[in-house]
Amino acid sequence: MIFKSIKWRLQLWYGLILVLVLAGFGFTACQLEWGRQMRRIDEELQRRIGVVAAALRPPPPRRPDFGRQPFGSPPLNQPPDEGPPGQNPRPPIEFHLPPQAAGLFGPGDQNNFYFVIFRDGTEFAASTNQPNRTVTRSFHPLISVNTPSQFPAKEVKPPPPYVIGEFREVCRPLPSGEMIWVGCSIAPELKQLNLTALKLTGAGGIILLLGLAGGWWLVGRALRPIDSISSAATKISAGDLSQRINVAETESELGQLAAVLNSTFARLEAAFAQQQQFTADAAHELRTPVSVVLTQAQTALSRERTTAEYRETIEACQRSAQRMRRLIESLLELARLDAGQESMKRARFNLAGTVDDCAEQLKPLAGQRHVKILAELAPVEITGDAERLAQVITNLLVNAIQYNRPDGEVRAKLEAQSGLAVLTVADTGQGISPEDLPHVFERFYRGDKSRTVSNGNAGLGLAIAKAIVEAHGGTISVSSKPGTGTTFTAMLPLV
Amino acid sequence: MRILIVEDEPDLLRSLAQALREEGYAVDTAQNGEDGLFSAESYDYDAIVLDVMLPRLDGWELLKRLRKTKKTPVLMLTARDQSRDRVKGLDTGADDYVVKPFDLPELFARLRALIRRSANRTTNVIEINDVKIDTAARNIFRAEKPVELTAREYSLVEFLALHRGEVVTRTQLYEHLFDENDSTLSNLLDVHVSNVRKKLGAGFITTRRGHGYCIE
Numbered sequence: 001m002i003f004k005s006i007k008w009r010l011q012l013w014y015g016l017i018l019v020l021v022l023a024g025f026g027f028t029a030c031q032l033e034w035g036r037q038m039r040r041i042d043e044e045l046q047r048r049i050g051v052v053a054a055a056l057r058p059p060p061p062r063r064p065d066f067g068r069q070p071f072g073s074p075p076l077n078q079p080p081d082e083g084p085p086g087q088n089p090r091p092p093i094e095f096h097l098p099p100q101a102a103g104l105f106g107p108g109d110q111n112n113f114y115f116v117i118f119r120d121g122t123e124f125a126a127s128t129n130q131p132n133r134t135v136t137r138s139f140h141p142l143i144s145v146n147t148p149s150q151f152p153a154k155e156v157k158p159p160p161p162y163v164i165g166e167f168r169e170v171c172r173p174l175p176s177g178e179m180i181w182v183g184c185s186i187a188p189e190l191k192q193l194n195l196t197a198l199k200l201t202g203a204g205g206i207i208l209l210l211g212l213a214g215g216w217w218l219v220g221r222a223l224r225p226i227d228s229i230s231s232a233a234t235k236i237s238a239g240d241l242s243q244r245i246n247v248a249e250t251e252s253e254l255g256q257l258a259a260v261l262n263s264t265f266a267r268l269e270a271a272f273a274q275q276q277q278f279t280a281d282a283a284h285e286l287r288t289p290v291s292v293v294l295t296q297a298q299t300a301l302s303r304e305r306t307t308a309e310y311r312e313t314i315e316a317c318q319r320s321a322q323r324m325r326r327l328i329e330s331l332l333e334l335a336r337l338d339a340g341q342e343s344m345k346r347a348r349f350n351l352a353g354t355v356d357d358c359a360e361q362l363k364p365l366a367g368q369r370h371v372k373i374l375a376e377l378a379p380v381e382i383t384g385d386a387e388r389l390a391q392v393i394t395n396l397l398v399n400a401i402q403y404n405r406p407d408g409e410v411r412a413k414l415e416a417q418s419g420l421a422v423l424t425v426a427d428t429g430q431g432i433s434p435e436d437l438p439h440v441f442e443r444f445y446r447g448d449k450s451r452t453v454s455n456g457n458a459g460l461g462l463a464i465a466k467a468i469v470e471a472h473g474g475t476i477s478v479s480s481k482p483g484t485g486t487t488f489t490a491m492l493p494l495v
Numbered sequence: 496m497r498i499l500i501v502e503d504e505p506d507l508l509r510s511l512a513q514a515l516r517e518e519g520y521a522v523d524t525a526q527n528g529e530d531g532l533f534s535a536e537s538y539d540y541d542a543i544v545l546d547v548m549l550p551r552l553d554g555w556e557l558l559k560r561l562r563k564t565k566k567t568p569v570l571m572l573t574a575r576d577q578s579r580d581r582v583k584g585l586d587t588g589a590d591d592y593v594v595k596p597f598d599l600p601e602l603f604a605r606l607r608a609l610i611r612r613s614a615n616r617t618t619n620v621i622e623i624n625d626v627k628i629d630t631a632a633r634n635i636f637r638a639e640k641p642v643e644l645t646a647r648e649y650s651l652v653e654f655l656a657l658h659r660g661e662v663v664t665r666t667q668l669y670e671h672l673f674d675e676n677d678s679t680l681s682n683l684l685d686v687h688v689s690n691v692r693k694k695l696g697a698g699f700i701t702t703r704r705g706h707g708y709c710i711e
Contacts, residue, residue, distance in 0.1 A: 280577075287574035291596040292506045299514040306664040316506040 007010045010219050011212065017313040018211045022204035030197050038168065042161045044113070050116045051101045056178060056221065059094040068290040093176060095125045105129070118179040130183075131167060137181065140171070166190060225254040229261060241269040281444035285327050285459075289320035296320075318468045330460040334443070337467040344385040344471050351421050352414050352490070353375035354386055358393040360413060362401060373397070377414040380421045382494050384472045389492075392465040392476075393423070396488050400427035403486070420474075421492045431482035440478055441466045467492075496610060496650060497521040497538065497671045499595060500559065501531030502546040502572065511544065513597055515606075519646040520676035528552025532560055538670055540567050542609050544602075547573035547584070555587055562588040568609040572597070607631060614657040621656045623710060626695055628656050635695070642694050647672060650686050655700060655710045664707040 003009060095117060105113045105127040114130040116123060120138060161170040169183035228245050235243040244265060245258040300313040359373045366373050393412075400410040408428040415422055432440060439445045443463040471478045474492035498520045502508040505526070512522045520550065525531035525593070528549040535543055535557070543561075547554035559570060570626050571589040573580065581592045588613075607630060611619065619631040627636040633649055635642045650672050655663055668684055686709060688700055701709050 104510065255507065284574045287595040288504055288507065292504060292510065294596050295507060295510040295599060300518070301511045302514070302517065302599075313510075319506060 007200045007216075007219050007223055011402050014215050015212055018208050022207060026200040026204055028172050029200060030193060030346070033196055034054070034189075037192070038161070039188075041168050041184060041186065041189070042170065045161060045168065045182050045184065048104050048113055048115065049170055049172050051104060052097070052117065052180050052182060053172060054173060055097045056093060056095050056117065056174065056176075056180070056270075059092055062338055080485055092177065093119070109185075113182065113184045119177065119458060121444065126179065131185075133164075140179070151467040173356070182473075208211040222252075222254070225252070225258055227394055229254070229258055232265075233261070236265060236268075239264070241272055260308065260360075269320040276445055282327070282331055285444065286324060289323045289327075292320040293317050327460075330464060333464055334460060334467060337471060338465070344388060346383055347386065348381055349386045350421070351389070352378045353425065354390050355393050355414055357411055358390055358397055362394065362397050365398065365409065366401050369401055370411075371401050371408050371410055373401075373410045373412065375412045377412070378416060380414055380416045380494070382421050383466075384492065384494055386445070388468045389472070392468050392490065393425075393462045395465045396425040398421075398484075400425050400429070400488075403427060405429055416494065420495055421494055423490045424487055426485055428485045431484055432478070432480040433482055437478060437480055443478070496541040496654065497522045497523070497674060498542050498544065498606070499525065499531065499534050499538070499540045500530070500544045501525045501535075501549060501554070502544070503527060503549050504546075515603075516674075518603055519650050520606075521672055522651075523674050523675065526550075528554070528557045532557045535561050535567060536564055539565070539667075541613070541671060542568045542570060542606050543569050544572055544606070545589070547571060547575060547580075555583070557586075558587050558589060566613075568613045570602075570605060570609060604631070610657075616657065621653075621659075623656060623659065623699070626699065628653060637695055644691070644694060645687075648687050648691050648694075651684075652691055652695070652710075655708060659710050662703050662706045662709045667707070 003012070014160045035127055053200065053394040092347075105115060112129060114127040115434045116126040116130050117126055117424045118140075119312065123137075158172045160172075161168060163186065166185055166187045167183045168183050168186045172182075174180065209352060225245075232243045232245040243261050261364065296316045305313070359375050397410060399414065404410065404427045410428075411424070413424045414425075438446075441462050444459040446458060466476050469490050469492065472492050474490060476490045478486065478488050496519070498515055500508060500515070500522060500526075502511065503526050507524065508524055512524050515522045520541075523534055523540070529551045530630050531545070531549070532544075532552060534540075536609060545554050547600045549557070554571060554573070558571075561567070561569070568590045569583045569588065570591045570593060570594065572593050573584070584592050590609055593602055607619065611617070612632065615658065619629060621628040621630065625638045627639075629635075630653055633653075634639040635644055635649065635652060642706055651668065654668065654671050667682060672684075688702075692700060699710065701711060703709055
């Protein structure tokens with residue numbers, strides 16, 4: 001569960017990375033320090049091994065007294081052997097450490113260097129402080145190479161210094177067959193190394209803790225907007241659409257996300273409210289015709305009626321049913337246009353011809369109301385759905401006729417203007433009041449706040465016209481002067 | 496009982512008026528707010544059925560203006576069913592509120608209740624000596640026996656009974672029993688009164704000469 005959380009996973013990952021980096025760094029630091037110490041020790045060892053090698057030389061013609069050693073503490077145990085008889089003549093050798101070099105080897109804490117000299121596989125000379133490893137030394141591979149020794153011995157490349165136990169040693173085979181080891185205890189260095197490692201581990205641990213704490217704080221801070229986003233989203237999904245994400249800093253990526261989500265929520269709420277309003281309006285529009293049907297039917301059924309009365313009742317019911325049918329069709333059409341399912345046919349046609357046809361069909365209605373239709377149509381070819389646009393034009397013309405004064409005029413004008421077909425339908429009616437003007441394209445909006453029974457599309461006509469024009473990529477607008485008339489302007493792209 | 500209906504949907508207006516007339520009411524009609532207000536101010540209706548959405552003058556405005564001069568009971572008829580609309584309607588001075596689509600029997604019952612309340616009565620049954628008038632069923636019993644009355648005769652009895660003890664003038668009776676479509680012959684009222692006296696007893700309605708009629 002905890003590893004599903006982004007916070008914990010982030011924490012784990014950078015904790016892991018931090019540990020690796022710190023461990024790598026600490027290991028390298030120890031390595032470097034160790035290497036430096038070893039180089040220093042190796043230099044000392046090489047210097048000493050040179051001194052020891054120089055002290056090992058053939059005896060002078062006068063045999064010196066072996067008992068008189070200036071270097072008392074490491075006594076030279078054995079007189080130089082002749083080696084096994086019958087073998088190659090092996091020059092005798094003697095070891096005489098010069099007095100000035102005596103201080104180079106032990107004893108004491110500060111100076112714990114030692115040396116061992118092997119000749120023919122056995123210890124020939126050694127300082128007193130040499131650790132007791134004669135046995136292991138006699139199995140040294142170089143000894144087997146040189147034993148039984150030939151003279152001159154094989155040229156053997158001196159091996160690099162090595163560490164054995166708590167000692168650092170260097171070995172040098174001499175051409176004369178002797179092997180010299182010089183070594184020293186590296187216990188202080190090991191102790192030092194351990195201490196350094198411990199210090200580095202401690203420092204690393206502190207850095208790791210600081211890093212984790214800082215990371216925890218940083219991740220918490222960075223993820224805090226997510227908490228408020230998720231709590232707001234939870235409330236919204238529970239139905240409270242008025243919730244918004246509270247974001248103080250909008251600069252960060254999450255802040256921007258929250259702002260985008262907030263605007264999405266706002267649109268969602270608006271769409272929801274619009275939908276509710278639309279449903280309420282639609283239900284409202286259906287109430288009146290349903291009332292008519294109910295009242296007519298209940299009245300007719302309350303007692304015996306004449307045929308004529310029944311006929312009248314049925315006619316009234318039919319009128320109401322027709323009204324409901326028109327309303328339902330309009331609602332469905334709007335719903336389809338909203339959903340984008342209403343695919344517009346796209347064909348080239350002459351818009352002027354369509355306007356002319358619509359005007360021709362409406363002549364009888366205009367005649368009834370004593371309104372003249374004047375058309376001034378330039379031939380304009382556009383691409384679109386002729387049937388749907390005819391619906392728009394008819395709607396505009398019917399409105400212009402119905403809201404006109406008797407003996408008024410309806411002027412339809414069509415022209416091409418900078419890539420647009422511009423259709424204007426102007427009437428000479430009462431006009432629309434300025435407070436109603438911005439709402440005329442809204443669904444179910446009606447200026448006079450009452451049903452216009454003769455119209456029948458319940459205030460959806462202009463909303464549908466707008467949806468159709470916009471589906472063609474065009475715009476529709478209205479301007480009106482109260483008392484003078486209203487002008488609707490539809491602009492459609494030519495292609 | 497005379498009722499005014501203000502409603503702009505012609506089919507609804509016609510059927511409502513017909514139904515109410517068949518219930519024995521005298522019914523006047525108006526198709527827009529201005530005509531409705533004019534009628535409402537001109538007569539003392541027993542009740543007004545008022546649609547909210549009306550051309551020229553909407554129901555709210557009509558009610559507001561009417562309340563400056565008249566206390567006629569008003570039943571609002573509307574398609575707006577949200578509670579804030581009802582609150583607005585009742586606060587503006589409506590006495591009851593019916594949402595479309597409505598059931599006719601319910602509308603009738605609400606109208607009866609409105610008229611009853613405006614006459615300061617609490618029940619549908621009015622008892623005068625041995626005569627019992629059931630205003631809901633529109634029946635009249637005399638000594639527990641049903642009495643056959645025409646609709647107009649019943650309305651006359653009901654109106655006088657609701658104004659029991661008051662002297663009701665002939666003009667008032669004409670205004671409440673006949674609507675604008677009725678031909679009001681001057682002696683029609685006398686005919687109804689004499690018929691009622693035959694059926695319910697000569698002393699049931701007393702004549703105050705020069706003033707009008709009264710049930711004591």
